[in-house]
Amino acid sequence: MRKSLLFIPANLPSMVQNYEVFDADAVIFDLEDSIVNQEKDAARDLLESWLTSDEPTRGEVILRINPIQSPFFQEDLKLLKLPKITTLMIPKVNQELLMKTISAVREYANHHQIQKTFSFIPIVETAKGVLDMEAMAKTPHVTALLLGAEDLVSDMNILRSKDGKELLFVRSKMALVAHAYNIDAIDTPYLNIHDEEGLIRETRMARDLGMTGKACIHPNDISAIAQIFFPTQQEIDEADRIVRACESVDPEVGVMTFDGKMIDITIYHRAKKLLSQIKHVRRDLYETGL
Amino acid sequence: MKQAKAGSLNSCDVLVWIVEANEKKIVIESPVLNYFERDMLETIHEALKTYHLDKVHVKVVDQGALDATLKARLKTAIRRYTHA
Numbered sequence: 544m545r546k547s548l549l550f551i552p553a554n555l556p557s558m559v560q561n562y563e564v565f566d567a568d569a570v571i572f573d574l575e576d577s578i579v580n581q582e583k584d585a586a587r588d589l590l591e592s593w594l595t596s597d598e599p600t601r602g603e604v605i606l607r608i609n610p611i612q613s614p615f616f617q618e619d620l621k622l623l624k625l626p627k628i629t630t631l632m633i634p635k636v637n638q639e640l641l642m643k644t645i646s647a648v649r650e651y652a653n654h655h656q657i658q659k660t661f662s663f664i665p666i667v668e669t670a671k672g673v674l675d676m677e678a679m680a681k682t683p684h685v686t687a688l689l690l691g692a693e694d695l696v697s698d699m700n701i702l703r704s705k706d707g708k709e710l711l712f713v714r715s716k717m718a719l720v721a722h723a724y725n726i727d728a729i730d731t732p733y734l735n736i737h738d739e740e741g742l743i744r745e746t747r748m749a750r751d752l753g754m755t756g757k758a759c760i761h762p763n764d765i766s767a768i769a770q771i772f773f774p775t776q777q778e779i780d781e782a783d784r785i786v787r788a789c790e791s792v793d794p795e796v797g798v799m800t801f802d803g804k805m806i807d808i809t810i811y812h813r814a815k816k817l818l819s820q821i822k823h824v825r826r827d828l829y830e831t832g833l
Numbered sequence: 834m835k836q837a838k839a840g841s842l843n844s845c846d847v848l849v850w851i852v853e854a855n856e857k858k859i860v861i862e863s864p865v866l867n868y869f870e871r872d873m874l875e876t877i878h879e880a881l882k883t884y885h886l887d888k889v890h891v892k893v894v895d896q897g898a899l900d901a902t903l904k905a906r907l908k909t910a911i912r913r914y915t916h917a
Binding site: 556584588591595 | 846
């Protein structure tokens with residue numbers, strides 16, 4: 544599960560060289576909005592120089608490429624050969640552009656004999672992208688949707704507010720769609736890097752709506768995001784006790800009581816899912832018992 | 834006169850400047866020149882050799898860049914120079 548994802552401008556050596564130090568579940572090397580047009584070539588060269596090793600990294604490595612309709616797209620594809628690049632983040636897409644992008648990536652990979660299966664994360668940041676969310680979510684090899692709030696409000700000619708009411712529908716829809724198709728729903732980065740209170744408030748709201756993770760643009764935000772999306776010790780303990788209790792009785796029994804509450808198969812599965820996510824995310828902390 | 838630049842003066846980066854000349858000349862400014870001059874020169878000579886450039890002046894202003902960053906900036910600067 545990707546809970547915290549850190550954007551790293553691909554032309555910034557001070558961050559690129561340290562990408563493995565950051566404690567995010569994934570780093571997103573950005574070739575798009577954080578790189579001015581005349582430095583796109585330098586950013587690609589820097590990544591190519593730093594990502595040569597095929598040794599496994601602690602977190603996932605994601606590459607945000609430029610949109611297929613931009614003049615930089617074809618050059619970006621040259622980085623597909625880098626061993627660590629297996630997930631591509633696709634900006635400013637709707638279903639039609641996503642399919643064109645996936646097709647172009649596959650064609651390039653086949654032509655250059657790159658033997659890898661790529662996964663894709665479309666960024667929902669246009670009104671058409673919002674309408675196409677479900678189609679994109681069920682497209683093979685799409686493993687997450689990311690909300691791109693700044694471009695979306697710009698596309699809709701509205702402003703962002705502190706309470707995020709203008710994004711309520713989009714976040715809710717994204718969470719719903721993502722859960723329906725078993726992929727991640729990643730919230731937009733919080734851009735005010737000096738406002739931790741705002742970051743916490745927005746991250747909690749995203750979590751409460753069903754989003755499964757949040758992107759960020761500053762390493763200082765990783766810890767707060769990870770904590771908010773990680774279950775509390777109380778939730779973990781309760782899930783553990785529910786699973787143990789359910790597995791100790793006859794599987795034919797449909798319901799049972801636990802701490803005075805009725806427990807059915809749905810609650811059992813939810814508890815199992817929570818424990819399995821924890822094992823996946825923090826294997827180091829939860830090696831035993833769970 | 835043909836010339837090109839790549840990189841920046843930000844921390845951990847390096848600015849590489851290539852100018853057309855009659856002969857090869859390399860100038861390095863770096864806070865760690867005493868320790869790494871030979872390594873940096875080797876990287877620069879190797880890059881120029883790879884792209885068959887020998888009549889250029891190369892100025893490198895290092896801000897603590899690691900070797901992978903220097904290689905990347907040289908590659909960008911040389912490509913920009915050859916396309917200038």
